[in-house]
Amino acid sequence: MISTAPSRTRGIAGTGVEPEPFGQRSTGISPSLNSDIDRLLSLSVRPHTHLIEGRLTLVTGILVIYFPDIWDDKHMKVETGTLDGVLIFIPTPYRDERGLFTRTFDASIAAAHGLDPVSFVQDSQSRTIRGGIRALHGRAGQGEAKLVRCARGAIYDVLVDARPDSPTYGARMSVTLDDESFAHLYVPPGLLHGYQALTEADVCYRIDREHDPAEDISVRYDDPDLAIDWPLPVTAISRRDLAAGSWRRVRSVLEAATPAPPEA
Template identity: 60%
Template structure:
């Protein structure tokens, strides 16, 4: 498994080396040694989750207030356009985004540190995303920024077919920035 840095500090791409043959493939999706060498505590993940989306569905841009949460995400079925927005006010890339294609062919996993916003769009008829999360979910800490915010200008690759009511009425980036600046230490601090 190879670890690659990304344009956003702390966001890492883990690229496995699947073994393929006429039967299909076998691949490790995470290795404790590799995670540890990258500065991630593999034992720190307390929840695994999965969601399925139909083509064109956008979920996000979501984050967590308080201490935040770190995630390791991968696409287990289909293909996703994955988006990360740096919402850490002390980061040199605050307000910048990075996009990635995660799919069931490249099998890559993306590590998202605390203090970033995350969203994705399903590119295939159905797409499953799997999350390893290092904090138990507290709905009172959920935060969202509009997926179609003009300042962020996320280049969603296919027409958006559906978003949740929550995502459709989320705060704009401009509305959220004062919150991030005011609560940045709590929003992005490590546990």
């Protein structure tokens, strides 16, 4: 759609685009206007324009050009993790001389992959120094689903499947989340989660149940049975995480609390 907004401005310096008389609004695209648009888009320096989310806007308010929306499912790749139910949403950032723009979450794409976007009720953010570890955390009972992304810096993110009835029970996976790929990790209920900051990093979480400290479970980051190969020397970890239990103990508690499958 192309339209002109009322303006008394007499043209745009360096573009050759002249406004219509004040108060008039265009109803179509004339050949001359098409020529002006082509010339405008060919400029190597366009100080009066902004291209944001696929829209070119002349900031003087004379001309607005809407291109087809660049943010559709073709620009948000969805990969499956090696653990059952884990998804990784990978957007395609739009980059230009100003920097970049990216969509970090899209409810319609999430819903198409089986998530309930409206179920996420709490957002949190952490900042961790390089080498710092936050791990491994989970939740008993119904568990909680979470969306995790790194808003600044980079982290080495680890998941352990703590669901006794899962086909990938006891397995683990790792993925790097950073502020270049903007990958968004979906963690289904029943998994242990932790990460190490590869740089100073800001991490954002969205969870689908209000946090209840009484349901927290944790496993030490250096548990010998899990044998996670953290990429950096540990520079910081909380006393709480150092006091976490072993994977073997947590596993026995989870298995005891899981109902036996019905007999065939």
